[in-house]
Amino acid sequence: MTLKKYDFSIFEQYKIQDCYMKKLLPAIVLLIISVSVFPQNNARIMTYNILNYTDYETDSRNIYYKKIVEAAKPDILVIQEIKTANSVSQFLNRVLNSKYKSGLFIPNQAVNETNNAVFYKDSLFIFLSNTPIVIEANPGQTERDISEFKLVHKFSKDTIIIYSAHLKSSTGTANEQRRLKEVTTLRGRTATLSDNAYYIIVGDFNFYSSFEPAYLKLTDAESSGYFLDPYPITGVFNNPIYAAIHTQSTRWQSLPDGGATGGLDDRFDFILISPSLANNNSKVKLINGSYTPYGNDGQHYDRSINDAGNSAVGQEIADALYYGSDHLPVYADFDFGLSSSVSVDPNITNEIVLYQNYPNPFNPNTTISYQLPSSSWVTLKVFDMLGREVTTLVNEFKQAGIYNCELRIDNGELSSGVYFYTIKTGFYSATKKMIFLR
16 A cells, blocks of 8 residues: 655644654554555455365465465355364464454264364454254265354344355265255254344355255245345356356366365355345345455366466465365455444534544554534544555545444554544544554
8 A cells, every 4th residue: 555645743742752652663664564444344254165174284284274364354264174173273273363263163963074163353253152053864874064153243233143064065966965955954944033134154065056956945035044146147157157256176186185176167165145134224234246256367267276377366375275275265245334333413512523542552453433513524544653644444425423433454464553543524633643552
């Protein structure tokens, strides 16, 4: 991000030449790289089949996952093909940073099957529960459970229900019927939910076409508890016209990890949403256009994801996706309805007020509040100690009211130190300082 010059005089009142400032100044001037600011209302949910992740995974593979997660920036990460509770702890400690926590892990009823896991940023979410949806197995067979994860958004207080599924693999009528049995059991569960409930299903579904009985069952709107496909396509998924939505396989040739080969030509990995999340009048909703098979640039049909460059993510991340798994992650962004939220108060005074951010010092997020006695065009910006603009939080016309704006810093992208935030409305301006501690 290009830093913009700003009138340095607004900071003189803070006497930045004192000893404390002198100690912080070199780090602030030399180490700032970039800043990512996300409205607190937006949350990214990502699903990823990480290919039989075991307790003894090598650090080389963990490095690939770490690069992918740091680049994709999920707020909730749902994993398939992870083996044990120790595997979950290992992934948390070696792949994710301290901003994430893991939800309760419950292994499948079938001892030798892989499992589901959920990781989340505890600055945004509270984990409530993990409830297995047990699929009754036929004699001589095993079935993987579908996990029901419940989390609460800390600021909106809304609950999101996430079902993680790894359905039966392979072609053929028998396997299609087993997938149908699995999702029919799930639909029995979702049918009990309120029409206003916010729920999604994510995972590796092993669907080959939109005519699959299990896909039709999930999206059957004739009864309650159905799902919508944010990226609906018709017919057989293995088709070059659908190249931009494929998620498997990331490799053309085999690797020692035993993943599938043949190049990117199948849509196995999905995020399907409840009707409530597609309703523009809902408090929580899917952000249109955010559904993304991460790393798919639409140019790798029947090719390895890192072959001859990748315009979606660059070579380094494409290589990580290639070596990390035979599946691509899929993510979507959801609006929890809190961005620059306003509360209308008949007792608002005739003064513009810029409040002190809270918490302060902060890491990774803080709330900046301000009060407008009348409608006005508002800008709210953050600056470093040299008066350079770091980011713009607000730049729009606002009605009278009290507003709360969330500033969030991800993945160590801002150096520790003192920063300033300034509000301008017409002839009025005010500045306060805040401290970011890594």
